[in-house]
Amino acid sequence: MESRKLAQLCRTLADDKKAEDVVVMDVHDLSSVTDYFVIATGTSEPHLRAIASNISDTLAEKHGQRPAAVDGSPKANWVVLDYFDVIVHVMRKETREKFDLEGLWSDAPRVPAPRKRASKKTAPAAPGAQPADEES
Numbered sequence: 001m002e003s004r005k006l007a008q009l010c011r012t013l014a015d016d017k018k019a020e021d022v023v024v025m026d027v028h029d030l031s032s033v034t035d036y037f038v039i040a041t042g043t044s045e046p047h048l049r050a051i052a053s054n055i056s057d058t059l060a061e062k063h064g065q066r067p068a069a070v071d072g073s074p075k076a077n078w079v080v081l082d083y084f085d086v087i088v089h090v091m092r093k094e095t096r097e098k099f100d101l102e103g104l105w106s107d108a109p110r111v112p113a114p115r116k117r118a119s120k121k122t123a124p125a126a127p128g129a130q131p132a133d134e135e136s
Contacts, residue, residue: 001063003028003085007036008114009063010081010088013055014040017047019090023102024111037105038088041096045074051090052079059083 001009007024014022019040028035042048052074059065069082077092078099089101 001065003035004111006059006065006083007038007086007111009059010038010055010083010086011040011113013058014038014051014088014090017051017054019047019051020093021096022113024113025102025105025108026111027105027108030105030108034082034087035085036087036111037101037108038086039096039101040088040090041093042074042090043092048074048077048079048090048092052081052088055088055090056081 004026011022011024019042022038022040025037025039026035027037040051042051052070056067056070059067065083067081067083069080071080071082072078077095079090081088081090089096091099
């Protein structure tokens with residue numbers, strides 16, 4: 001899987017578990033170690049565990065991607081999943097603020113979140129409402 005797509009998928013999987021302030025940073029021009037950082041905040045040990053597990057389990061089961069290494073732990077307030085081209089950092093807010101990876105790598109451009117597709121189903125119109133393309 002292409003590294004940008006993997007980073008975006010990691011973002012989505014973190015979002016699926018209600019991770020806070022998920023950021024994808026493109027560090028390929030600044031680092032010889034990886035191409036992307038995904039940084040997400042969890043609110044508790046169980047939340048960190050749920051976010052990291054959702055990412056690692058889903059990538060392994062559905063995409064055959066297993067991390068080369070896993071470091072840290074929810075008890076340590078920081079879990080790192082290393083997929084070579086993408087490194088995922090799941091942290092508690094205090095830890096994220098203390099180590100300030102975004103500040104340390106401030107020259108790295110942020111990758112915007114993919115636009116969500118609009119639902120093809122439309123809500124029924126309110127009684128008496130005119131369709132949007134009709135003028136009064």
